[in-house]
Amino acid sequence: MKIILGLVEPDAGEIVRSRSHTAGYLPQEGIAHAGKALADEVATAFDDLLAMHARADEIAGEIDALAAAGRGDSPQVHDLVEELGKIQHHLEHREGWSIHSKVEEVLLGLGFRPADMGRDTAEFSGGWQMRIALAKLLLREPTILMLDEPTNHLDIESLTWLEEYLKGYDGSVVVISHDRRFLDTLTRRTIEIANGKMGEYRGNYSYYLKEREVRLEMLRAAYENQQEQIRATMAFVDRFRYQATKARQVQSRLKQLDKIERIELDEEQGGISFDFPPPPAPGRILMRLEGVTKAYGEHTVFTGLDLTLERGDRIAFLGSNGAGKSTLARIIAGLEPIQAGTRTPGHNLIVSYYAQHQADELEPKKTVLETLEDAAPAGLQQGLRKLLGCFLFTGDDVFKRVAVLSGGEKSRLALAKMLLTPANLLILDEPTNHLDVRSKGVLQEALRRFGGSYCIVSHDRDFLEPLATKVLEFRDGRVSMFLGGVSDWLEKQRRAREAAQAAAKPAGATAVPKPAVRPGAAGQKTAGEADKAAPRQG
Secondary structure, eight states, X not given: OHHHHTSSOOSSSOOOOOTTOOEEXXXXXXXXXXXXXXXXXHHGGGHHHHHHHHHHHHHHHHHHHHHHTTOTTSHHHHHHHHHHHHHHHHHHHTTGGGHHHHHHHHHHHTTOOGGGTTSBGGGSOHHHHHHHHHHHHHHHOOSEEEEESTTTTOOHHHHHHHHHHHHTOSSEEEEEOOOHHHHHHHOSOEEEEETTEEEEESSOHHXXXXXXXXXXXXHHHHHHHHHHHHHHHHHHHHHHTTOGGGHHHHHHHHHHHHHOOOOOOOOOOTTOOOOOOOOOOOOSEEEEEEEEEEEETTEEEEEEEEEEEETTOEEEEEEOTTSSHHHHHHXXXXXXXXXXXXXXXXXXXXXXXXXXXXXXXXXTTSBHHHHHHHXXXXXXXXXXHHHHHHTTOOGGGGGSBGGGOOHHHHHHHHHHHHTTSOOSEEEEESTTTTOOHHHHHHHHHHXXXXXXXXXXXXXXXXXXXTTOSEEEEEETTEEEEEESOHHHHHHHHHHHHHHHHHHXXXXXXXXXXXXXXXXXXXXXXXXXXXXXSOOOBO
């Protein structure tokens, strides 16, 4: 992606870029905004239109000044009026009078609240900084959107909104993502990079998986044929290597071997799986929370919260970011103090908790393999290399010191370590961040076979769909249990939005859950106008 954008130079080859197209890029990290109110920062996506507004105000002031000086019919005033008319026509063509409503619509869709519009952008955390950058990109309407893991910091409602917005996007979208549902919804071409080569598939992610298996079967057959030819050739060479009468034939066969373009099979290991240790048997009630109040200073997260976890529960925590999902996960795990109420664990409850910050608690001097060896109970020592392979630690990677691992590698190692601990209640806070599709599949299958209970904080719908049988919904400081899977809950949300929109229309209210302003829907850019919107990183 960076080579396409010109941010990284290739060592060989040629890149041809069209001058009539603009590119907008959203990187995974390194985004920071400060010094402006949220709405003003996002409005900079319309810098050229804002400059036109400023010039229009300037012209109006000059006309008023000339009129006051008795020169209202002067040629200078006529020239200014003509210039003002052109600016106003251009603003009308580009919908320049609705900048504020466009900015607000996109920000609300991405999960910001009306009260956030005047806040300084420096007050927002990293995930929200990414959303600010994404909002600016969507409003700039580049002809090509380049998005690197755009779903990482979005809650499930904002993710659904973004999907709807991008489905109507008038330009091209290139996305790197490990969110299978997101890819299936949006993409029509899939580029696979493996073994240093690129393969193209004319379909979405699910189509790619099917076609890839067909290609792999053909590749395996070709590989076996080639290996058979190589074995036969080497058998001939070994048999007649030292016979002078066959020397020319031996050399000819060896030259043929050198010219063969060797077929390489995908290095991914098929059929890798892992199982949690058998969970100790708990009582019917795992935990009761009664009248729980939790606050951070003046900010109250929960008041009078009641929740009962039962044996066999498989619960997805869903709701907007900042609604308290991670806070409740830590309360259940016994890691977060409460101001009022009671937390009562059930008989023989053993909780195992994972969150990304646990990566910081790993011993930096130990190797990856030593970290797991120290945590593994008897009987699981033999499968540690296999488990590490599931989480992308292969070959000599297992001998790396924790101190030299990246943030993503540490998170994967902390998750692998947690999987070794016998427990009957798992608390997983965003476990799929930093996992590729294959690793997520390994974890998903292990959870499906797990005999205990779990609560998962995640926005990954494809990961949650076969796992959750209940949804704990977080909204407006309240927590409510929904009996059903994630798809059932999303359908309920969709019906509620439609009902709210239908109820609001007679009263003249305006609804914004679904974007009405779509790039290209009114006033598409000409090639000349697109050239003016230079691509900006982030």
